[in-house]
Amino acid sequence: MATQDDLKRMAAHKALELVPHGEYIGVGTGSTVKYFIEALAASAKDIKGAVSTSSSTSALLRQHGIAEVGLNEVNGLALYVDGADEINHSLQMIKGGGGALLNEKIVASASRQFVCIADESKYVARLGKFPLPVEVIEHARSLVSRQLLKLGGEPELRIGVKTDNGHQIVDVSGLNLDQPMSMEDAINHIPGVVENGIFARRPADVLVLARAGGVELVYAK
Numbered sequence: 001m002a003t004q005d006d007l008k009r010m011a012a013h014k015a016l017e018l019v020p021h022g023e024y025i026g027v028g029t030g031s032t033v034k035y036f037i038e039a040l041a042a043s044a045k046d047i048k049g050a051v052s053t054s055s056s057t058s059a060l061l062r063q064h065g066i067a068e069v070g071l072n073e074v075n076g077l078a079l080y081v082d083g084a085d086e087i088n089h090s091l092q093m094i095k096g097g098g099g100a101l102l103n104e105k106i107v108a109s110a111s112r113q114f115v116c117i118a119d120e121s122k123y124v125a126r127l128g129k130f131p132l133p134v135e136v137i138e139h140a141r142s143l144v145s146r147q148l149l150k151l152g153g154e155p156e157l158r159i160g161v162k163t164d165n166g167h168q169i170v171d172v173s174g175l176n177l178d179q180p181m182s183m184e185d186a187i188n189h190i191p192g193v194v195e196n197g198i199f200a201r202r203p204a205d206v207l208v209l210a211r212a213g214g215v216e217l218v219y220a221k
């Protein structure tokens with residue numbers, strides 16, 4: 001029986017088919033993306049370079065000899081490839097389980113196409129079982145947490161974690177995410193919030209979904 005890691009690897013390999021030759025691409029963060037970087041390095045795709053979303057992704061790109069380029073050095077990206085913690089049938093996502101949500105949202109917003117790679121455990125009818133990561137300015141953490149309580153969530157500080165941008169992460173359980181775009185906006189309007197892990201304003205364009213029976217491409221309904 002295929003393990004979750006097998007499924008992640010299958011999705012990552014399939015995504016290679018969507019990578020254009022001779023372009024800059026954005027690369028997300030996480031265990032599924034790690035398989036994508038390995039597959040990309042072993043493939044004959046001649047991308048111009050990759051914009052990274054985290055120090056861990058940069059290290060993997062270096063390790064595999066893939067040229068990294070800064071976002072300021074390119075005029076937009078053809079494609080962005082990343083995993084998700086949850087993705088719904090509109091291809092809206094919760095991301096940030098690995099703490100890279102801020103750079104991921106920035107790089108995704110610079111990309112013409114967002115390809116999400118995921119095993120079937122991530123594909124859900126309703127977002128919100130996975131606690132929502134919210135990146136906060138450290139001295140505003142308590143203030144922000146009180147506002148998140150008012151929005152119906154139960155915030156919990158991710159102990160001992162600092163993001164690549166030097167902020168803290170609060171993981172929020174119990175939020176009603178039936179209107180993901182409104183909640184994305186509402187949380188980002190709290191002073192002290194840097195970014196939150198709802199990707200509703202910039203959903204994926206295509207989901208490469210790996211199930212035990214095979215890999216399929218899913219487009220937003």
Ligand SMILES: O=C[C@H](O)[C@H](O)[C@H](O)COP(=O)(O)O
Pocket residue numbers: 028029030031032033082083084085094095096097098099100101104
């Ligand atoms: O901050 C991390 C990212 O949003 C990841 O894309 C997400 O956590 C999924 O990671 P994984 O592929 O390891 O499940």
